[in-house]
Amino acid sequence: MTQDELKQAVAQAAADHVAEHLPVGAILGVGTGSTANLFIAALAPLKQRLGGAVASSEATRQRLEKLGIPVVDLNAVERLAIYVDGADEIDPGLCMIKGGGGALTREKIVAAVSDTFICIADASKRVPVLGRFPLPVEVIPMAVRQVSRELAALGGTPKLRQDFITDNGNCIIDVHGLHISDPVGLEARLNQIVGVVTNGLFAARGADLLLLGTPAGVQRFRRGAV
Numbered sequence: 001m002t003q004d005e006l007k008q009a010v011a012q013a014a015a016d017h018v019a020e021h022l023p024v025g026a027i028l029g030v031g032t033g034s035t036a037n038l039f040i041a042a043l044a045p046l047k048q049r050l051g052g053a054v055a056s057s058e059a060t061r062q063r064l065e066k067l068g069i070p071v072v073d074l075n076a077v078e079r080l081a082i083y084v085d086g087a088d089e090i091d092p093g094l095c096m097i098k099g100g101g102g103a104l105t106r107e108k109i110v111a112a113v114s115d116t117f118i119c120i121a122d123a124s125k126r127v128p129v130l131g132r133f134p135l136p137v138e139v140i141p142m143a144v145r146q147v148s149r150e151l152a153a154l155g156g157t158p159k160l161r162q163d164f165i166t167d168n169g170n171c172i173i174d175v176h177g178l179h180i181s182d183p184v185g186l187e188a189r190l191n192q193i194v195g196v197v198t199n200g201l202f203a204a205r206g207a208d209l210l211l212l213g214t215p216a217g218v219q220r221f222r223r224g225a226v
């Protein structure tokens with residue numbers, strides 16, 4: 001199976017999960033990226049059942065609206081029962097690196113108000129230790145050099161993502177060469193750097209359920225059960 005076929009399989013599995021578990025009329029949290037895009041397409045048959053969706057990026061908002069799914073401002077929502085999103089890497093504890101698409105800040109906000117975070121990923125995303133994928137860090141533009149120095153002092157190699165501005169008007173620094181044995185600790189440490197808006201470690205609030213696309217079928221992993 002190709003990587004796209006594996007992504008398609010997990011996208012459909014997530015849509016089936018939503019059909020089974022999300023109450024009719026409830027609002028769904030929807031992530032960003034190529035896997036999330038396949039999930040959005042798989043929502044088409046369910047759109048009458050959804051009360052609407054909260055989008056984790058402008059790109060996702062546009063896709064949802066094109067499909068006829070009303071997009072709801074997160075400030076109008078108390079909690080979300082389910083949030084479905086992809087990841088760049090996910091470890092056995094269901095901690096993730098996210099932000100390859102640059103939507104990490106809004107993704108982390110949506111994850112924070114969600115009861116169940118469902119990660120949809122093809123098998124290539126599952127790793128024993130996070131860090132092979134460069135860790136995205138969203139930074140206030142005037143702080144890029146200052147934050148880069150701090151990131152280098154932590155042992156990484158920071159590279160400013162070229163020609164890229166986030167939905168929030170900020171820059172992304174991708175940090176190469178990290179071996180992240182303590183994702184919760186590093187996430188908290190990076191949050192302390194002045195000028196950092198968000199870092200792409202989703203560890204304090206990781207995924208609750210991983211739907212992993214493998215050639216043998218979609219495998220399910222629950223947080224705390226691995």
Ligand code: 5RP
Pocket residue numbers: 031032033034035036085086087088097098099100101102103104107
């Ligand atoms: C966007 C993300 C995506 O979830 C992540 O980059 C995975 O994307 P894809 O499904 O295209 O591999 O965090 O900010």
